[in-house]
Amino acid sequence: MRRFRRAPRFAAAVIVALVFALGTLWLFRQELTLPGLGLSVTLAPFTSGQTVIAIPPLGEISAPTHRAPIKVFVRLDRVDLQGMEDLFSSPVRREGYLEKLETGLRDAVPRFLVQAAILMLVGALIGAHLFAKGRQWVYAGLLGTAGAYLLPLALFLGYDPTAFNQPSYSGILRAAPAFIGQAEKSLDSLEDFRGKLRLIAGNLRDFYGKVETWEPLKLADGKVLTLMHVSDIHNNPAAFDLMRHLIRTFDVKAVLDSGDLTDFGTPIEAGVVRHVGSLQVPYYIVIGNHDSPDIARSLSSLPNVRILDGEDKVVGLAITGFPDPAGKGPFDARTDPAQLRKGAEQVQIRLASRPDYPFFLLVHERQLAEKVLGKVPVVLVGHSHRESIKRSRGSLVLDAGTTGGAGIRNFTQPDEVPLSLHLLHIDPEEQKLLAVDRITFGGAGGAFSLSRKLANGSTHSGKKQANEISPVGPRNP
Numbered sequence: 001m002r003r004f005r006r007a008p009r010f011a012a013a014v015i016v017a018l019v020f021a022l023g024t025l026w027l028f029r030q031e032l033t034l035p036g037l038g039l040s041v042t043l044a045p046f047t048s049g050q051t052v053i054a055i056p057p058l059g060e061i062s063a064p065t066h067r068a069p070i071k072v073f074v075r076l077d078r079v080d081l082q083g084m085e086d087l088f089s090s091p092v093r094r095e096g097y098l099e100k101l102e103t104g105l106r107d108a109v110p111r112f113l114v115q116a117a118i119l120m121l122v123g124a125l126i127g128a129h130l131f132a133k134g135r136q137w138v139y140a141g142l143l144g145t146a147g148a149y150l151l152p153l154a155l156f157l158g159y160d161p162t163a164f165n166q167p168s169y170s171g172i173l174r175a176a177p178a179f180i181g182q183a184e185k186s187l188d189s190l191e192d193f194r195g196k197l198r199l200i201a202g203n204l205r206d207f208y209g210k211v212e213t214w215e216p217l218k219l220a221d222g223k224v225l226t227l228m229h230v231s232d233i234h235n236n237p238a239a240f241d242l243m244r245h246l247i248r249t250f251d252v253k254a255v256l257d258s259g260d261l262t263d264f265g266t267p268i269e270a271g272v273v274r275h276v277g278s279l280q281v282p283y284y285i286v287i288g289n290h291d292s293p294d295i296a297r298s299l300s301s302l303p304n305v306r307i308l309d310g311e312d313k314v315v316g317l318a319i320t321g322f323p324d325p326a327g328k329g330p331f332d333a334r335t336d337p338a339q340l341r342k343g344a345e346q347v348q349i350r351l352a353s354r355p356d357y358p359f360f361l362l363v364h365e366r367q368l369a370e371k372v373l374g375k376v377p378v379v380l381v382g383h384s385h386r387e388s389i390k391r392s393r394g395s396l397v398l399d400a401g402t403t404g405g406a407g408i409r410n411f412t413q414p415d416e417v418p419l420s421l422h423l424l425h426i427d428p429e430e431q432k433l434l435a436v437d438r439i440t441f442g443g444a445g446g447a448f449s450l451s452r453k454l455a456n457g458s459t460h461s462g463k464k465q466a467n468e469i470s471p472v473g474p475r476n477p
Contacts, residue, residue: 017144020127021120038078046071063163068155229422231258231382236404240275258382259288259364270298287327288364321362340367387420418442
């Protein structure tokens with residue numbers, strides 16, 4: 001009779017144990033490290049079986065992969081760009097990547113099941129202990145765990161990864177099907193681009209010497225300070241290939257970056273920062289509207305980087321830079337016109353409080369400099385993706401265009417946008433800009449072009465096709 005009276009309490013303990021076990025399962029988070037990727041996996045109750053892969057802030061990819069009423073939520077937290085570049089550096093490695101990825105997932109599943117079982121058992125025993133006494137709470141906990149464990153077990157036994165052959169997309173990733181069709185072309189185009197760059201680099205110094213015969217930069221002591229102005233790299237590794245060659249060839253002392261190093265400013269894009277550190281020259285940058293505080297934090301960890309939000313010195317020259325208002329928030333590439341007007345007013349107020357105006361003003365969007373044109377000798381901007389040199393109300397406004405050729409997505413476009421940047425030649429004693437070399441590479445025909453704009457307004461230019469320049473072996477920079 002006593003056992004009969006205890007049955008409802010024992011049943012209640014089993015039910016509570018089952019609820020606690022499931023609750024523990026929903027709270028469980030598994031960290032996975034796969035080749036080039038860092039992922040986190042969680043489970044949640046759902047009306048149908050579904051796997052959702054979240055790639056913030058781009059959106060989600062989902063597919064009906066199983067029948068159990070559980071949603072498998074996979075979040076991409078980190079991308080190792082160096083590791084991915086190594087994996088995709090050759091067709092053989094590229095083909096082996098999926099095999100490595102599949103092996104990593106296969107090894108991770110048993111660990112997930114074991115860890116989930118242990119946590120569910122702990123949760124079930126805690127719940128059962130609230131309703132049962134003696135050995136009954138142990139039995140109730142075991143039964144609750146076994147019942148709850150049927151769900152994840154059914155999920156993994158019935159999981160069908162081929163469901164992702166026809167996935168659903170949300171957010172920006174709705175454009176993914178068209179992009180994926182071009183992915184192979186992008187990788188091949190990038191390798192082709194690097195091959196052309198290696199051809200040009202061999203005779204780059206000789207080609208540049210021709211410009212010196214047009215209009216030589218002569219100072220009494222022969223010391224001309226050369227700085228590089230870049231902008232809108234947008235994650236494109238080819239930009240750093242070009243910059244690295246030019247820095248070594250022409251003894252560039254520092255780089256001035258007008259922003260938009262990334263596309264979305266997400267933590268997974270922070271790997272591009274590694275390229276900045278590899279340049280081994282001082283790197284001064286303002287945050288653009290496609291960057292974010294996460295990118296700024298990654299940049300600030302590099303010894304050669306200075307993030308400008310006020311004044312600084314570049315090899316003895318006064319420089320002031322201000323971030324784009326949109327770059328101060330997470331994952332928002334839009335800059336409101338009212339934000340720009342307010343930002344321009346702040347630039348005017350902060351510069352007016354100085355004893356004198358700087359030699360350079362570095363901003364992402366030209367609008368931020370509108371109220372101080374005519375007071376700052378040289379204004380360096382980007383954002384437009386159109387390289388230009390203009391005089392405006394007494395200031396020389398230099399737009400480097402897009403050193404990343406509008407980004408890695410450029411390699412999927414029928415009409416490629418050329419990579420562009422400026423080399424600034426300065427008399428450091430007189431604090432005077434002598435000339436600006438406008439360099440573009442790529443675009444229609446894959447040409448390398450260089451033109452020199454002198455302070456007196458005259459221009460000389462030259463152009464070479466990649467296939468017109470022969471490599472010279474050991475002299476390659």
